[in-house]
Amino acid sequence: MGDTFDEAGGARFFDAKKRDVGWAGKVTRRTPTLGGLTVLDVTTSEPSLASFLRTLDKGRLLVRRTDASGESFTFLWASGYENGPEIRVRGVLE
Secondary structure, three states: OOEEOOOOOOEEEEOOOOOEEEEEOEEEEOOOOOOOOEEEEEEOOOHHHHHHHHHOOOEEEEEEEOOOOOOEEEEEEEEEEEEOOEEEEEEEEO
16 A cells, blocks of 8 residues: 555645646555556545546646645656546656
């Protein structure tokens, strides 16, 4: 299993122009794959964020934790798709 972000803090998502596109209550980083892609499973109740992530196709993306760690992921490119109740985002980090 991957590392789980704090469910209470979640994470904020920003597009290529650094616009805030929404917040997710739970983001799980999966164990790295053989291809070297970073994979996140995202659970959100914000329809606009869910739509943005499902249609993301090799776009730049910044994911910033909203907990005390302040950890962030800056994707050079990322793509998203629906994966059951979650949205899976995968891509290459800068």
